[in-house]
Amino acid sequence: MARRKKIYEGKAKILYEGPEPGTYVQYFKDDATAFNAAKHDIIEGKGVLNNRLSEFFMNGLNEVGVPTHFIRRLNMREQLIRQVEIIPLEVIVRNRAAGSLSKRLGIPEGKVLPRPMVEFCYKDDGLGDPLVTEENIATFGWASQQDLDDMVSLALRVNDFLSGVFMAVGIRLIDFKIEIGRVYEGDYQRLILADEISPDSCRLWDIETGRKLDKDVFRQDLGSLSDAYSELARRLGVLPSNSTPITKPTLIN
Template sequence: MTRRKVYEGKAKILFEGPEAGTLIQYFKDDATAFNNQKKGVISGKGVLNNRISEYIMTKLEEIGIDTHFIKALNMREQLIKAAEIIPIEIVVRNVTAGSLARRFGVEEGLPLPRPLIEFYLKSDELNDPLVSEEHIFFFQWAEVPEIEEIKIQAYRINDFLSGLFLGAGLKLVDFKIEFGRVYDEEGNSYLIVADEISPDSCRLWDIKTGEKLDKDRFRHDMGGVEEAYQEVARRLGVLMDAGPIASITAKKKTKDNPLGKKVKKTAKAKPDNDNPKKKK
């Protein structure tokens, strides 16, 4: 049966859902960096990100944070609530890295005294510029109460994810989230977490070695991208060493790559499955 494509982004495709107010979100293996200037394919990434994001979104729902996630459909797809996406990316930072370190000429890895929230306009054409709250209000991308609610939720999500990843031996350096509006029968809107939460949208470093286990491996040609994503999934308890997901994502032998050797070694430790993981 042919499905109607609603939207295709850099990492996901949205199809019309089976019921009004729903969409089917398909996770691709495509990878991009530097506002779509660098492109590639990471074998099995879509499968892993789908599972990780599902796991995390479910955990967020359990602590009372509304998300767009409804249920997993298969290894690459999930059923989600349709939402009016606010055109702002919210980045929460705990440690200096990436563009923050470059903008201010500081080294990576410096702990921040408290979590820092930044807002970026979603626009590849403009290279996702950093914007202030005043910009958001002036150009009516979101209302004042919405931004206040977004900040409250962002800090809460950061606290939760930091603990979740710490239990898996990972440091949450920073992450990106998006929010969307949904409407009740009376026409009143409320916010839900949308998009995804995965190694595509988080910087995750091994707590002991500082090894990067996220999309930075693709951004900076470090190699071992598939192995890094698999390791995050294993530590969160959503990827076993055997099974359909493992067989699909096992595209490279660990001996082919320095990270693979480290992953193989650290994977011997039993993952802390009691800690929530990621989802979308």
């Protein structure tokens, strides 16, 4: 399709004007970043895999009644999505301690939490996406109490779905982050899942070996990010089971 006006460029994706009113084209880049982009590299084929993996998860969520912005995949790197008004919050769901939670509270990585924990971070790269409370959110008008209740409910439904999908292929979902947007239908608004779901936004550990299959491989210099993402895609059936590590992936339609 012909290139359209660029709307926004982030660390891993670009949004372009869509072919129809109320739509965007979301393009997945090969950039890998960590520590608020202090660490950066180009991983050939990463964007192709993340596009396909996010399609896989979004389609699955749509099928079980979790509303998302995803409409369809257009090609190897682009998908058509619904235009939404993004709430300026990252919603994090944690099933086990890891990452910043372990650092903040001194909890050993991998410790099982008594229940899934939902946290919010304010989306601002300049501030490092700081953790915020529900009181902060209400005070500054980023979301209403009803919005917060709906966001927590939606995030926990996503957690239930993803946990089951990953468990079935021998992977433990440690935590993940999502973004949520508002869509307007007449006088009413509703909240839907936006952005992406990919190994860039999840922590995923092999159940038997503890091997990490997510962006922590890049953050912590644990080996090849391409190998980790390809292994994840193979287990989920997105890549053929006999495929070699990606440079230019062959994907299953």
